[in-house]
Amino acid sequence: MDKKITLNATTDNLHKVLEFIEEYLDDAGCSMNAKMQVDMAAEEIFVNIAHYAYEDGKGDATVCVSLSDNPNEITITFIDSGIPYNPLDKADPDISLPAEERQIGGLGIFLTKKLMDGLTYAYENGQNILTMKKGL
């Protein structure tokens, strides 16, 4: 069972993306906590695309969702045709630093790595393809 949605990559569309994913999670009977964590990861990735993928800020993002039973997990793929960028290459922030020395950036992708069970990135046919998996 695969479903996908394509929309303008703007932060205004964030809630549409999350609603689209949540519908799936509700069907899968997933826990509130897992749902929240998938939401958080999806927000970070979609907002990243909205902010950085397209130089003029205009372009589409496609979100594909699929569920598997065995193991019981959700796979979400984000596709954009923007600037080639692998967010997984970004160095993790040093989370042991005191507040003054903490960097404001880099937290989102770090959180995504921690909350998901698997993340892969590929650049194919002019498209950034980021796939995340989470056991439910």
Place this chain on the structure above:
Amino acid sequence: MTINTKKDGNEMTIAISGRLDTSTAPKLEAAIKDDIGGIRNLIIDVKDLDYISSAGLRVLLSTQKIMNQQGKMKVVNVNETVMEIFEITGFTDILTID
């Protein structure tokens, strides 16, 4: 997201409820900026906060930095989901959580 601010002299309590995400975090940041001048004791009540993304964490971090200069900040009534996010990101070490 709803923000409720209560000021008493140089003490302020900000209660945040709902979702603190990319679209709502700027509102919180603006509300804090407007009111934080002269505050020595800031309490952030997250009892009814359902969700926090990195955009929300960034506001907490920048607010903590301001309060390190001018007084104290405490985050109270942290639920399990939000606490897990604080732990993963090391925010349990930089915030005072009660």
